[in-house]
């Protein structure tokens with residue numbers, strides 16, 4: 001795994017998704033399949049996109065009691081994907097169970113990362129709605145540390161926190177960072193946001209980009225702009 005742009009395939013059907021991917025005639029982007037597409041199409045969409053040669057981040061953000069997450073991860077381990085995730089808020093016990101469930105009998109498994117705090121959450125929401133009275137960067141760091149201790153491969157955080165996560169958990173501990181917008185783009189529901197260029201400067205390993213690419217007039221050009229800014 002190296003520095004790359006992950007395109008969030010937030011579509012509600014296979015037809016729209018494949019039509020989008022068909023526009024990429026020269027590149028084979030690393031893609032993210034999230035809840036919208038997975039719930040609409042089921043595991044077959046994962047197999048179909050894999051068969052087209054894409055690397056896949058299956059972003060289902062599991063969050064339940066450890067036993068349930070372990071069993072769900074065992075089911076997901078049958079899918080040939082590169083990256084899957086859970087919510088760190090499920091606790092270290094839940095993350096350990098996820099790791100155990102995901103590991104196949106032959107010892108192989110996709111990489112497993114944990115969402116620290118959603119990039120759509122800001123300090124005010126954290127305090128007033130979640131009743132967590134700590135600076136958000138500290139909360140992210142605390143969740144990242146627990147994920148690292150129980151053996152996960154990295155976290156989902158904002159690019160703003162990527163450098164500190166690497167400092168605390170090591171340079172090989174992955175930072176996968178949504179909340180990315182072009183300098184002239186709409187922020188939408190995202191709160192902890194940077195540009196692709198800034199994400200690079202801050203040390204993110206992967207940026208996850210959805211609407212700035214999928215809703216662009218020319219998605220291939222928008223993707224290339226992300227790659228140029230982030231990978232160089």
Ligand SMILES: O=c1ccn([C@@H]2O[C@H](COP(=O)(O)O)[C@@H](O)[C@H]2O)c(=O)[nH]1
Nearest residue numbers: 008034117118119178179208209210211
């Ligand atoms: O903290 C998180 C975790 C996941 N996401 C996902 O990333 C993409 C971002 O899409 P944009 O359109 O670029 O905002 C989306 O699929 C989210 O589910 C996140 O944004 N923040």
